[in-house]
Amino acid sequence: MNFKQLGLSDDLIKILNKSGIADPTPIQKQSIPQIIDGKDVIAEAATGTGKTLAFLLPLLENINPKSNEIQALILTPTRELAIQITNEANKLKEFNDISILPVYGGKDIASQLKKLNNNIHLIIATPGRLLDHLERKTIDLSKLKTFILDEADQMLLMGFKNEVESIISKMPRKKQILCFSATIDSSVKKLAYRYMKNPIEVFIKQNDIALDAIEQDIVETTDRKKRDALCKVLDEDNPFMAIIFCRTKRRVDELEAVLHTRKYNCEKLHSDIPQNKRERIMKSFRNAEIQYLIATDVAARGLDINGITHIYNYDIPESVESYIHRIGRTGRAGESGYTCMFIDPKNIKDVNEIEDVIGFKIRRRNVEI
Template sequence: MKDFASLTIHEDLQKRLQRNGLSSPTPVQEKAIPLLLAGKDVVAQAQTGTGKTLAFVLPILQHINPDLPHIQALIVAPTRELAVQITGEIEKLRTPDIHVLAVYGGQDVERQIKKLAGATHIVVGTPGRLLDHMRRKTIDVSDISTLVLDEADQMLHIGFLSEVETIIEKTSPDRQTALFSATMPGEIRALAKRYMKKPENVQIKASQITVKDIRQIAVETTDRTKQASLRDMLEREQPFLAMIFCRTKRRASTLNAALQEHGYNCDELHGDLSQAKREKVMERFRQAKLQFLVATDVAARGLDVEGVTHVFNYDIPHDVESYIHRIGRTGRAGESGLAVTFFAPKDKQHLEMIEKGIKMKIERIERPKTEEVQADRLNREPRGKKPAFKQGGRKPARAQAKSGQGRRKR
């Protein structure tokens, strides 16, 4: 197995990686880092959770010259959450003389302008806020040496592609460009062809990510009984931390309200929430103060939270890439994980399409009956003692996190 030294990462950066518990590169890092260090343009297809952030962050940090006060690297991300996450990774590994700033909507723009007045070497931002700063002339990207487009397919999905092109056209033609994307639609390939110089292609097969440490099961239900089926599975599985995916913002909000009414420690994450609310929800989930996060695909794209033991596809995804992305939230860092997909008879074609895409059969199970769940729960409770918590003894995430319970081995 290779280490970071074999990728010619500087010794001081290796030490900072080791302090953060990182000793060996992931496949996408192993392939992309040497190309980026050599100054080549790179198009990388890799799912969230494969370590792609460090694949571009490490070469950027190694190339930054702290003595030059201007912006040397620009990283464009589709969502505020991803921009914050990337900035956090850089903060962990940078030296004190390298300065990074995240710019995104929902922040005080005047505060951002004040920070930009000082030395800033790396900017991580969303397209809309970056363009706002460029129009105000508070960000000058004409002299950057590295441009990274992260989650490019999501920028297309959200409708940011024209803004991204405007940003690219303001940068130096001599820049190095790296494009990372989970999927490669025609528009993204065309973007790469227009703005990149003989890019090297890196592709990490999705099937390697999907099946490694994640048990996948499918539960047949109906639209009418889906909520009850989900609650029964939550009671049976007793997740430590779980993400529940819905197709739309409205469905996520409706489901979250229903689960809260039944006493579940949950909250919602989707595009209709204010930035402050989204950040607060994510912080609570990362700290395990929330046990269940009900989210849409776009809101959860790029989020990497340690300790997620279960993923529930409340609404079955309609393409293989979305399925892989969703279930990749669990089974991280060698931990086991469980992905549960609910499907009605009308969804069978989508389930079969997913199975074909991941080249494996997903185990079908029957929905656990409520009385069986209750009997199983009673068998788990010590005799002669009343459960310490309501809802069948389910501990809040905070209590589970402290006690170590709730993470069940298989």
């Protein structure tokens, strides 16, 4: 099934082709026709499966540029995601006059207010700054037609449930709701079903993610020797671009300080870093000016960056899903990828669980320190 058969216009398909996108992914095939048709959709798919385009394409298809009302809102948990989705949307709108406004903290609110005096069709926002505008009555959602809750599980994990409900209360009762998430757990379902009307459920199995394109290794070490083991692996691999995942912000800080001292080209990314600095770091990483990005799961959530060749799990992920999401950032678009996880004896049970789900025993890599 191609994009034309899914109901997209020739103009949108031309833009996709220009970007080298010819065939829809499973999430796009299942979601796009339902969204164009005005149905509520609850969709589960990991990062890297094309879910941003799965809601952006039909959204842009349905927006009426001649109307001067806010017709659609995409709510996302982090500023990085809001920026990323805005960039994607701006690439797709060249064929019409759809006006897009990103609304997130760390940006000058006065300039956002000035832009709001113009005709805005689509808002891409984080909860805090959007609520600020709603309370000031500088944003009016009363004519909203479509509401997208992106990375819903992360939104709830970060404690935004009350903010989301408060934002929904400012919308008309009759609207289309789309809920996209890497994992649809009971708390996400509870929130979604409270507001949705007979939603279509779309579930992309983890097996549909091309794990076979990713070479996976484990290094067995101890927490004391982990840094030296990581550095030895980085020196042996010398990857083009890599993300190194740590469990906490503190672990990110500590590892980044060590790698900087040892002269690695690296930067850290977590929620305590000021917004303008995070944007600069992400821009440099996208431009391949930084070799290693050291990050927490929350900071890297949803970031879709081309060219990542290696993923290093310095700390074991909290769940099998998290492992699959992390490593799914490499091995994209037919390219091969490599991932290496550093474990100590207390992690064996978690490793067994990961191996059970992916269906094979991960190769052990010998590192001599």
